[in-house]
Amino acid sequence: MPQVFAVGRGAYDNIGDAILRRQLLDWLREVGTLNVYVGASPDGYDADLGLQPQDVVHRSLRRWYAAALAEAVRGRAAYAFKPGEIQLTLVGLKEHLVVLPLLGVLRTRRGRAVRVGVGARSFAPLPRALMRPSIALSDLTLWRDNCTAAYLRGSSMPDLAFGEGSSDVELGRAGTLRDVLVVSLRGDGDRPYPSPETLEGIREFARRRGLTIWAVTQVTKDHDRARRLADALGGEFLGWETAVGHDVQERALRELYRRTEVVVSDRLHVVIAAFTEGAVPVAGLVEPAPKLERHLSTVGVDDVQLDLSSRDAEEVATRLAELSQRRAEFFDRLLEARTGLRAIRQQVQETVGAAGSPRRRPRSRTDRARVHHLGRAGEIAGGMTQVLNGYLAGRFDRVDVDLLVTRSDPGAVVSSAARAARAGLSLARLPRDSSVVAAHLSAGGSFLREGTLLRLADRLGLATVAHLHGSSFAAFARRRPKLVRSVLGAADHIVSLSQESSDVTRTLVPEARITLVPNAVAMGRGESKERLVVFGGAVGRRKGVDVLLEAWSGVDAAGWRLLVVGPVVDPDVVPGGDSSRAGSVEFLGAVPHAELLELLERSSVAVLPSRGEAMPVFVLEAMARANAVVATDVGGLAEVLGDGRGAVVPAGDVVALREALQRAVSDEEWRARTAAAAVDAARRNYSTETIHPELEKVWLDALERRSLREGS
Structure with missing residues (x-):
């Protein structure tokens, strides 16, 4: 196994630094022997990093660096840059400049270097040039937000802290007690304080929802500001006295976050840590928080700013209520971010695990x-x-x-x-x-x-x-x-x-x-609609055509036609043969795909009463062409059509299908609202773009x- 060298040292007064480094160290430990530089860390810091007895812990930077060079020369070493924020100044870039000799040896001796979860604070041109040699000598570089990726060139990834906290199953569990609203405010520098209107709006929202307000400290320099905030809001206070270890403080915070309904902060990792324990994230208390915005936006969590210094208390409370209603959307994005992190973990481990192996010729940009x-x-x-x-x-x-x-x-x-x-x-x-x-x-x-x-x-x-x-x-x-x-x-x-x-x-x-x-699927043209209901697929029992015909026979659908399109696989379900007309039902047989899409452009309702599916393209194509879709609860259809994007009924249930079709053809307002939601979902989630x-x-x-x- 390779000797893996990493920097575990961070801001000893900041829980967020330990969260970031712990995640990466856990990944690296699985593929190599960890050699971690932590410096003169205080009580609880090493434990919060999750360091294990088998890890080699270094207090001296000079000795750690010498050991890294020696192992690199031997040909079985890897280096991992510390994740987190870098200031693009000569001082801020010290790690990326000081390790250039080590990176050079790793490159010539089949070692590996990875840089994941790093983000920039400033975006000036000269520091970018200083970073280029370090980036060029690294085998894997993934930036933690889209802005840094665009500035320093490369790919982005979710912040490593999104992988911490409660499990996916725990986050999705219904009935969890949420009786807390957490607030946190940066205490460094001469920063403005929330207006009386903002504070009153937070109190009013908490009162309406029956929430207890807690002001918390995740960075020691915020301690006094958090106490003042708790007093102003009439809430509880979780401070951080210097005698309390990193690990103890994080446990206390996470216990509180697991009860939190909404977190409001201008600290990135306060928001992320609470978010990963189930709290709805809200960015800022006084002024815009662009750092939070770009990191949350990278994982698809958008428009969560609380820039309310000029609004009245009712507007503050209303804004918080609006954001709290987006809980399901936010946690869908969090689970997607974690899926991305699992793939990145595999990349990191495969890259580091390849230390000692020859490299393939790198592919050209062209x-x-x-x-x-x-x-x-x-x-x-x-x-x-x-x-x-x-x-x-x-x-x-x-x-x-x-x-x-x-x-x-x-x-x-x-x-x-x-x-x-x-x-x-x-x-x-x-x-x-x-x-x-x-x-x-x-x-x-x-x-x-x-x-x-x-x-x-x-x-x-x-x-x-x-x-x-x-x-x-x-x-x-x-x-x-x-x-x-x-x-x-x-x-x-x-x-x-x-x-x-x-x-x-x-x-x-x-x-x-x-x-x-x-x-x-490709998006449709949005043409005017006719009174058509379209089924598309193999005409047989697996697709539920027998159930469809029985249900349709009981629908009061004057002026509507049901078009059944597709090759016939069970002839006995089609009265009169492969291509026939039976009252308001027309069997068109197999048609070219382009012709089916044209029918969906004209139709108002699409139906797929299947007994089994995975992710049917027909439903997505119907949504992209502004159809109100009626389908069965099989495969992933309940998720696709949830939240008002369609109607889902049990497979094989004639009565439920009849009732859904009746509503689809008779309730014009429902049909229009559902079709609009379907188009929006298709564009955001299923379009080729x-x-x-x-x-x-x-x-x-x-x-x-x-x-x-x-x-x-």
Whole structure:
């Protein structure tokens, strides 16, 4: 195992510094022997860092640095920059300048250097130039906010502190007692104090919600300001006396944060620490807090500022109430940030674990990776094919895409085997340093065929990604865990479409390799609507067409038509054959995909009463074209259509489906409101503009992981 050198020293009077460093040290400890410089740390600081008996703790910077150079010369060392904020001044950049000799030795002796979770305080041009040599000599650099990433060039990541606190399960647990409102205010410098109106607004909000106000201290220099704030608000006070250790103070704070409904502060890590224990985050008390705004915005938590110095008390209370209503939205973003951190943890560990291995030739800025998808495309029924069509038609900023055809029509066994064999020969000719193989897997024959090719690509040293599709994948994985584990074990990264697929996959392969990325759809034109209800998909029992027809027969839908579009797989559910008309129902049979999209442009309601789905493209396409969607509670549909974006009913429930369709065709206000919410959600969460960059990250991450694994 490599000797890993890291700086654990931080501001001894600041809990936030320990939170950041603890997270990274925990990651590094799993892949190497930690050599940590902590300086003359006070009581409780080392414990709060989570240092373990096996860690080598250094009090002397000179001896720690000498040991790092010696191990670097031996060829099995790695260095991790300390996370947190840097001031872009000569003094602020001392770590990044002083370790340049160490980075040079690491570069020549197969060592590794990582810089993750670092953010800038100022954005002047000269310090940026001073940082460039350090960045160039590092193997992995990820900045903790989008502004720093744009300024210093590179990729951003969530602040490491988002990974601390209560577990995902605990955060999602209903019924947790929340009876506290936490406030905290910076006490350093000549900073303004909240106005009487702001203080009264906070008191009024707390009174209405039955909350006890607590003023807290997470940085010792804020102690006196917090006491004054507690007195002014008539609240409780959690200070930090110098005799209290870091670890004791953090435990006390987190116990309080786990009872907190809302946290209001201009301290970044007060807000994040309370947020990760379940509190709604509110930034600022007196003036704008741009530092908080950019770090929260990086994880998708926007518009949480409380710049209220010129407003009256009622406006303050109203603003706090508005933000508290966004709890579900905020915690969705927090869970997404943690998913991102798990992937970054894997990157860090793979980079550091590769210390001592030769490096691959770095790809030029002008090099473009090429993603080779395994499957089939064209006018073929099935969501997987439509997803591939979308990838092939899409425009990606950093990768090119193509298709290696692996099968023919269903039942054409010989032809499909020949196509798969040709695809295998093509894999052997792909360049390893710029190719990614993306296998699209469902269940049964698909999983065996494309899974075999995925394993071949892995053995050839190519970067590999498994895209999981189909309503039956989760059940298939539970029935055939050994097969699924062996195939997915060959994937550098795995893309799942639903939480169910992610959960079952997590039991078979490391969680850090799994990313939930929904299907992407192009947005519609927003044309005027007709009285049409459209079903799209295979016409049979799995898609619930039998339930749909029975439910529709009882709907009072004068002037409305139900269009059933798709190939017929269960003929007995269609009265009169594959293409027929029965009253207000029309069976159109299989139509070109473009024609289905045109129908969705015209229709007002879309319906999918399936008995099983993963992430149906039809529903997303209907949402993107301003349809009010009625669907069943299968796969990820309840989440997609929640919060007023559609109607969800139990699968197979004729009465519930009839009632939902009745409302959809008779309540114009509900229909308009639901369609508007659906369009907004499609644009934010499922549009190609949103999803394709996320896919690019996954594909390029697979290439980077493979580069580290191959080490040549």
